[in-house]
Amino acid sequence: MTAPAFSPPPPASSPWQRLYAAAHALRRHWWAERRRTLPAPVISVGNLHWGGTGKTPLVAALAERLRDRGLRTAILSRGYRRRDSRVRLVSDGEGPLLGPLVAGDEPVLLAGMLPGVAVVVGSDRFEAGRQALERLQPPPEIFLLDDGFSHLRLARQLDLVALPAGDPFGGGRLPPGGRLREPLAALARADAVILTGAEDGAEGLAESLRPVGFAGRAFASQTRSLPARLHSGEPLPAGARVVAVAAIARPERFLAAAGAQGIVPAATLTLPDHHRYPQPTLERIAALVREHAADYVLTTGKDAVKLHGRLDLPLAELPIRAEPERAFWAWLDGRLDQLARGTR
Numbered sequence: 001m002t003a004p005a006f007s008p009p010p011p012a013s014s015p016w017q018r019l020y021a022a023a024h025a026l027r028r029h030w031w032a033e034r035r036r037t038l039p040a041p042v043i044s045v046g047n048l049h050w051g052g053t054g055k056t057p058l059v060a061a062l063a064e065r066l067r068d069r070g071l072r073t074a075i076l077s078r079g080y081r082r083r084d085s086r087v088r089l090v091s092d093g094e095g096p097l098l099g100p101l102v103a104g105d106e107p108v109l110l111a112g113m114l115p116g117v118a119v120v121v122g123s124d125r126f127e128a129g130r131q132a133l134e135r136l137q138p139p140p141e142i143f144l145l146d147d148g149f150s151h152l153r154l155a156r157q158l159d160l161v162a163l164p165a166g167d168p169f170g171g172g173r174l175p176p177g178g179r180l181r182e183p184l185a186a187l188a189r190a191d192a193v194i195l196t197g198a199e200d201g202a203e204g205l206a207e208s209l210r211p212v213g214f215a216g217r218a219f220a221s222q223t224r225s226l227p228a229r230l231h232s233g234e235p236l237p238a239g240a241r242v243v244a245v246a247a248i249a250r251p252e253r254f255l256a257a258a259g260a261q262g263i264v265p266a267a268t269l270t271l272p273d274h275h276r277y278p279q280p281t282l283e284r285i286a287a288l289v290r291e292h293a294a295d296y297v298l299t300t301g302k303d304a305v306k307l308h309g310r311l312d313l314p315l316a317e318l319p320i321r322a323e324p325e326r327a328f329w330a331w332l333d334g335r336l337d338q339l340a341r342g343t344r
Helices: 015-032 055-068 105-113 125-135 184-189 202-212 252-261 279-291 301-307 326-340
Strands: 042-047 073-077 086-090 116-119 142-147 158-164 192-196 219-225 242-246 269-270 298-302 315-318 321-322
Touching: 015 184, 015 298, 042 055, 042 086, 042 301, 055 073, 055 105, 055 116, 055 158, 055 192, 055 219, 055 321, 055 326, 073 105, 073 125, 086 125, 105 116, 105 142, 105 242, 105 301, 116 125, 125 142, 142 192, 184 202, 192 202, 192 326, 202 219, 219 326, 242 252, 242 301, 252 315, 269 279, 298 301
Parallel strands: 042 142, 042 158, 073 116, 073 142, 158 192, 192 219, 242 269, 242 298, 298 315
Antiparallel strands: 086 116, 219 321
16 A cells, blocks of 8 residues: 655644644643642543544553553543543443443443453543542553543653544644644654554654654554444344444544445434434434334444433444554553653
């Protein structure tokens, strides 16, 4: 496969962009002397874009790797759009203890995907980590800070940033006209960037980011869709009629993955990212199923945790998995060895 070519990101030169960038610089300076440190290593996995970067599958892949190395691992997450701001234990490693309204959809998804990995949510990730160390026995040996690149309150030993292959620079701009949370120059504090949804091309990406101050490593990570399956774990029957439902940042990827498996939905419903599925939405889905005589509702893993048990309809899921290149795992293992020796 030919490696994708990357042009240098465009400069953010408008007065508003410069003002926004200056505000981010002040925020980073403010927290530089105030961030708090947990007595265990922290690996942050985050992004610069507003959603749709493939971060959650990457967090799951990293958690599996750490667990399989024999490290007691806990994921610290904000739990975006959950109804409870307190620190809550979502999983002690034995599956979800809370539902998505209290814990957030992605933490519940991760809790179900990762036996042996604890998941804790809280707006104050330092406090979440502290409580994890107190409440989990034996305590975690390492933390994964989910969506942590912009969460400057907690110190970390490694900063990993996911950049989507289809839009790695986010237009190079901040809101209101751009798709970036922080300026691209913020990548100067990243240890590595992960080009998600790509088999290769990471070296070209790294070089294109050097002008904005990025000095770390870059790696590619494929995102694969696994065979569609029922909640019971059985495969989705061949030829089944489905209504496809997705409330994610980039539903076109979900629909393309379904199409690649030969699944042609009888109807499709796309909703805003992190949609909570109130009763009117559930009734709308049920009406589509009746109208199109569908056998199943096909959805994403993140949506399935919110729909399971709330629909009187058979539910099927299209799981996805991140597969970083081998060079990334070799690099990460080396960095973990350094952390174990107390060096960076």
